[in-house]
Amino acid sequence: MRAGDKKSYVLKRLFSGLLAFFLSLTLSFLLLRSLPGDYMTDLLLEVGRYAPPELVAAFKHEVGLDLPLPEQFLLYLIGILKGNWGHSFEYGLPVFTLIREKLYWTLILLLPSTFISLILGIGLGACSGWKNGSKTDALLLHFLVFVRAVPSYCWGFAGIFIFSFQLSLLPPGGYASLPGTENPSLFRHALLPGLTLAFGALPGTYYLMRNSMLKTLGEDYILAARARGFSELRILFGHALPNSLLPVLTQASLHCAHILAGSVFIETVFSWPGLGLLTFNALEAHDLPLLQGIFLIDTLLVITANLTADLLYPLIDPRIREGLN
């Protein structure tokens, strides 16, 4: 890829990311407006029946419900940008406040497990690809096919069954023990859900790395390195590994999105007080504004992760960096 191509590629991705966010906003606006009835009928179910029509009209004017739809949409967009994401039905709090609070807990879990699964997946995938066709490869491959076939929440059930019920080593859920022992127990509470999350995301990275390694090993420069008589270790760490890492690292954003989606299930299973459990509760309570807020924040996170990967690419790949300069 040439420098100009790369620049226009990043710009294109930026544009498509923004467009996707705009689309999500439009969708949630339209869905909210397409619900039967409006804010007035809901709010003034008792009061509105007795209120004089002028008062109702005045209230509608005050809230902005009498404006034409495009203008309402514009106000909605400005509200979103200002951090006014609506109020949760169930919690009675601003959606933005709720999400900000829960996001912290999700990130505590999400970042370490993304890191763990990336490192492990790259290691195992590289090993498997390097020794393609060997017993190690077959064993790893079959094991990870199995891991992938089992949904992450089943691994969560298994973890709770083994480590909490049979061995009584780790707590089955929650985030802290009774008051007085709060601080040291956070790690113990986070251990099981974090590892489950990482374990569920492991096969994705593994396959990608293994495939990338296989492709790299077929390249001419590997053959050239062998012909020059380099040691196998030098070929692995000096030639094969750095080149096969690239596609895996660019896909790290997809990986992040994958883990974020998985966290809904894992947090529910382990009663971890993050965005995932909030989603589950919002679904149970049919809390529309909250669910929309979560949808928007998820979209934002995924788009940001995508863009970060695009921008990091030249930093990792010297060929593109030199092209840019």
Place this chain on the structure above:
Amino acid sequence: MFQKPQTFQIFHMCRKKTFSAALALLFFYLLLALFAPWAAPYDPTEINGNPCRAPDSEHLLGTNDFGQDIFSRLLWGSRATLLFGFLGTFISTGLGTGLGVLTGYLGGRTDRFISGCMDVLMSIPQLPLLLVLSIYLKPGLYLICIFMGLLGSLQQARIIRAKALSVSTENFVYAAKALGLSDFHIMGRYILPSVFPLTLVKFLFGAQHYMLLGVGLSFLGIGDPKLVDWGQMLHQAYSAGGFALGMWNWIFPPCFAMIGLSLSLSLLGYSLEPWLSPQLRHEGKSFSPLF
């Protein structure tokens, strides 16, 4: 390239055995789903015993918190679960293949436009979107399958498009064009058969994916609460505090049933891959992951 031939042979043989075993398992599930009304000892929605009974000869897997027989629910649940998988993947691979062949073969402005739209749509995370939509539309089984299939077809289309694009530059396609055949004829008779192996493999992996996704959505409590499927069983077990009570006979049966089905579908997909695409067989690149 740098392969040891002997090990690869064993590897290959093993995969053939895997294929037959996976197929047999899938047939077993299909038969169970088909004959659920006769195989199940009780009505899955009726209360026919004390609640929370441990497994015994009368109730093979015990009863849930309402007193419904878990074994019967498991058998009946296989129907909805299989439907999730196969209907979902049918829609997504069908639509994805159509779109992929169209954009990959036609190229030019049509391709740029449709691919651009798909890129934008694919940046939206799918699961949260599914959750939001499901709350608005209060969907039943079929609507959930349609949603999943529509959203999933984007990814399929991208993969099929790449394949169709490479096929379109082959000589036989140029020859067909030189003969003056119409675009639709070329797409139907030349491009579609070339991408078909890929489509078949994607169909199987899709069946696994949508089965798990559908069960996952029911586990989160989405969809018709009266419908019996494995995710709904897990949801009920979770809501009734199955963990705190240690009621593992509520949780493990649907889990194991799901794992078996999921394994059979994915092994079928993996074992078909080298058989259907000869370039994989020749290069000895086993199991190229396609997702």
